[in-house]
Amino acid sequence: MSDVDIKQTLLNYQKIMDQSSYPYINDVSAYEKLSKIGQGTFGEVFKARCKSTGRMVALKKILMENEKEGFPITALREVKMLEQLKHQNITDLIEVCSAKGSSSNTKDRTTFYLVFAFCEHDLAGLLSNQKVRMQLVHVKTMMKHLITGLNKLHRSRILHRDMKAANVLISKEGVLKLADFGLARPFVQRENSAAPRPLYTNRVVTLWYRPPELLLGDRQYGTKIDVWGAGCIMAEMWTRQPIMQGDTEQRQLQLISGLCGSICPQVWPNCVNMPLWGAMIAEPNTALPQRKPRVLRDRMNKIIKYDPSDAKLPASFQHGPDEEAMCLLEHLLSIDPDKRPTADEAEDDIWFFKEPFPRENVGDLMETIPNSQFEYTVGKGAHAGRGRHHNNQPRPHQQQRQQSNAIPAGQYRDTIF
Amino acid sequence: MADWVWPLEALKATPSIQAGLTKEQELVYRREGIKLITEIGTALNCKPRPTIGVAAVYFHRFYMLHSFQKFNREVTALCCLFLAGKVEDFPKKCKSVCEAAIHHYPDIYGRYQNLVDDVMGIERVLLHSLKFDLQVCLPYDALLEYKTMFPDMSREQFQITDAVQIAWTFINDSIYTTLCITTEPQMIAIALLHLAFTVKGYQPVQQNMDPCWWSADVSNWPQESVDKACHLVLDFYAATKEHPVLDSKRLTQYQP
Numbered sequence: 001m002s003d004v005d006i007k008q009t010l011l012n013y014q015k016i017m018d019q020s021s022y023p024y025i026n027d028v029s030a031y032e033k034l035s036k037i038g039q040g041t042f043g044e045v046f047k048a049r050c051k052s053t054g055r056m057v058a059l060k061k062i063l064m065e066n067e068k069e070g071f072p073i074t075a076l077r078e079v080k081m082l083e084q085l086k087h088q089n090i091t092d093l094i095e096v097c098s099a100k101g102s103s104s105n106t107k108d109r110t111t112f113y114l115v116f117a118f119c120e121h122d123l124a125g126l127l128s129n130q131k132v133r134m135q136l137v138h139v140k141t142m143m144k145h146l147i148t149g150l151n152k153l154h155r156s157r158i159l160h161r162d163m164k165a166a167n168v169l170i171s172k173e174g175v176l177k178l179a180d181f182g183l184a185r186p187f188v189q190r191e192n193s194a195a196p197r198p199l200y201t202n203r204v205v206t207l208w209y210r211p212p213e214l215l216l217g218d219r220q221y222g223t224k225i226d227v228w229g230a231g232c233i234m235a236e237m238w239t240r241q242p243i244m245q246g247d248t249e250q251r252q253l254q255l256i257s258g259l260c261g262s263i264c265p266q267v268w269p270n271c272v273n274m275p276l277w278g279a280m281i282a283e284p285n286t287a288l289p290q291r292k293p294r295v296l297r298d299r300m301n302k303i304i305k306y307d308p309s310d311a312k313l314p315a316s317f318q319h320g321p322d323e324e325a326m327c328l329l330e331h332l333l334s335i336d337p338d339k340r341p342t343a344d345e346a347e348d349d350i351w352f353f354k355e356p357f358p359r360e361n362v363g364d365l366m367e368t369i370p371n372s373q374f375e376y377t378v379g380k381g382a383h384a385g386r387g388r389h390h391n392n393q394p395r396p397h398q399q400q401r402q403q404s405n406a407i408p409a410g411q412y413r414d415t416i417f
Numbered sequence: 418m419a420d421w422v423w424p425l426e427a428l429k430a431t432p433s434i435q436a437g438l439t440k441e442q443e444l445v446y447r448r449e450g451i452k453l454i455t456e457i458g459t460a461l462n463c464k465p466r467p468t469i470g471v472a473a474v475y476f477h478r479f480y481m482l483h484s485f486q487k488f489n490r491e492v493t494a495l496c497c498l499f500l501a502g503k504v505e506d507f508p509k510k511c512k513s514v515c516e517a518a519i520h521h522y523p524d525i526y527g528r529y530q531n532l533v534d535d536v537m538g539i540e541r542v543l544l545h546s547l548k549f550d551l552q553v554c555l556p557y558d559a560l561l562e563y564k565t566m567f568p569d570m571s572r573e574q575f576q577i578t579d580a581v582q583i584a585w586t587f588i589n590d591s592i593y594t595t596l597c598i599t600t601e602p603q604m605i606a607i608a609l610l611h612l613a614f615t616v617k618g619y620q621p622v623q624q625n626m627d628p629c630w631w632s633a634d635v636s637n638w639p640q641e642s643v644d645k646a647c648h649l650v651l652d653f654y655a656a657t658k659e660h661p662v663l664d665s666k667r668l669t670q671y672q673p
Contacts, residue, residue: 069511070540073503080504080551096549098541110541186506 028099028113031057047118056118057094064111071112078181079114084156089149091169091179092117119169119177121366123233127165127240129369136305136322137356138365139237143230144347144358145176150230151343153178154223160184161204163229165236174363187222205229207252208242212263213337215253216274224337227346231332235296238303250287253280260335261294268336296333297326304329324351421478421550423598432484442671443485448593448653449669450476450490452662453522454498455592460517461509463502465589470555472501473592475547481598482546488539491518491525491668495532496539504551511536524667556588559606566630567621576619583613587650593662594649604638607631608646615647 031048038045043061050057062075082093097113123142126132146168153160160167161183169177183204199219205211211228213221235243244259246252257263265272272278281288301321328351334340341349352358433443451473458469475497479488495518502509515532518525529535564581587609591597596605611631614621621630629640 069503069508070499070537071503071544073508076500076503076551077506079549083550083552096544098545112544 026095026097028059028097028111030097031059031115033059058116058118059097060114060116062112062114074182075112075114077185081156081158081181081184081186085152085158087149087152089145089176089178090152091119091177091181116179117171119171119179121170121369122166122179123168123170123176123236124165126170126369127236130240132365132369134237134365135356136325137359138362139234140325140352140356141174141358141360141362142170142176142237143234144352146178146230146233147343147346149176149178150226151347153184154226154343157186157189158184159187159200159223160226160229162206163226163233164206164209165233165242168233170362170366172366174361174366207247207249208232208245210249210252211337212253212256212268212271212335213274215249215256215276216263216271216280217276218274221337223342224340227332227340227343228337230343230346231329231340234329234332235300238300250280253287254289256335257289257292259294259296259299260333261296262290262292263288263335264290268339270336270338296330300326300329322351324349324354327351421598422601423481425599427481428595428599431481433480433486436484436486438485438671443480444595444656445669445671446485446490447477447480447595448657448662450480450494451593453491453494453518453525456521456663457495457514457517458498460521461498461502461513463498463507463509465592466555466557467505467553468498468501468507470557470588470592471505471553472497474553474555474597475501475543477595477598479543479546483542488542491522492529492532492535492539493543496536496543499536500540500543500551522663522666554602556591556602556605556609557585559603560584560588560610563606563610563631566634576617580610580613580617580619583616584610587612590653591650593657594653596646596649600646604635605646607635607638608643609650611643612647612650 030052031050034047034049036044037047037058043063046059046061048057048059049055062072064071079093079096082091086092094115094117097115099111099113150160150163158181160178160181162180167178167180169179171177185200187200188198200221202214202217202219205214205225209229209232211221211225214225232243244252244255246255253263261267263271277288280286304322304325328346328349331339331341331349332346429440431443433446434440438446454472454476455465455469458472463469463472472494476490476494479493479497480490495514499509499511499514502514511533515526515536519527519529519532526532560581564577567577584606588605591605591609600608611621613619629638629643631638631643
């Protein structure tokens, strides 16, 4: 190595040392808090603006009080997973910030914040806003993003465990982002089936999006629980609200049976091995009604349609249901987890390779959202992690009269199955 | 995220050296910290892959940003172990970590009144310093990949298995050196597998007959750099042969 090289190396080294001088991570004062927008898994969420770049961010506060074991392991998990998951369809963790606690405390309590790129929209808000008219191409593009993001997640061996429309964010540019990894966890591939599989907590996934195996007490579930959630979200693209809104686990199972057909060994051989199967099937007022037909296709056929406005399509297509979309949805919402496609298979589904083709983004849809209207319906913005899907819209039939010429796919429907 | 590989020259001007330690003294301090991590970790049922390995990487990185004079190595070592356990989903209660520490090294940890609080206190500094970049890649994965690279050696299967076994041990021991802050994990795997071949006198035969068998995978990595990495590990063995690390269960103290 020549002297010049060594000098250069030392200079570079000096640069590294300069960059890493205290404080090694940004102080939260680099951001200007604008408003509180919600409650995350371990603390409040704020909307904020970066003082130097003007970039809008969501600050997720990590509560350290009552934490006997230091920095919460759930937050560590989330940070570590998000570092691994840099992908355009997954929420972007910009950095972790800290704030010095008030010095009144004898102990130096530092508060940490996760800093995310801010997304103004979430799918639940978007869908509940009837002014947002979605065409088939928008639905397809958003589903493509959703499944691509989910595939990245599963390839990285991570379960999301809280798939729901409220946890799907949409950027200004019209790109979907899977968000809220508060319940996510890494999983072990079950390659060697001889090894005992670890048991996971069963108490995951918001009730309306919870698959049959979880409702039946399964603790050895896998990626297919997220696939079920993706199916619920896909149907919701047309119904414009969660398709099965049970208020108890029993009720949720009944709703699933009513829509997807009875949960029975004929459609799902392994169901009898689920921890709660025996007790539940024996109950007089069982949550597992038998001989229910699968009516998903009938219910959805009326609304999963091509856009009549799409001139590129042959005339025969214009009024029939989108058969490929229906097929994918049926697949995603299979009662038997083993019959659901993996995210990888779903990403290659034929539907995504048929007209109308999915686009880069749904930016054009974003532009149609009137700002004031948006403020009214979504108010809190995304990142709020709402547990429930509030619907404070005017009743749909009033709206329909005004919009008699509205395209079917964009129409608001009051379809609770 | 941040770049965690430093040039070799950086080791001549670490915060501890700037604060008055010599390079050799610092290496002794680092080895002692790693020894604490290894012994206490093993007592808690942690394995070199991943918990102890990750804790060691945290420890070495931390002392590229702070001096031993300012942050004592015994508490930092415990904290690295505690944090690595949480990150690698093999959490140990902070209290258990501290109890194991006091049990195994009473002379070192016995004088602490509130060891748990001290570990908690340093956790924030550690997280700050690591910039929350907690995901650490260890050389073991790369080693297992290279194992499949020698079909010709699999005729005598024990040869490659044997070599990988030895390389695995080298990787276990390499955490005592500064290899993980100057060399990518993949390179460490190459260097130490090469060392294992050399020690055993095995010829890693490849179709292209390139003596640098790794060149297909990592070009521009000259033999001399590989040798340098190997020597770092060999130096560790030489330096601790006569005097094993923490043999007296007391920390070495250098007076400034």
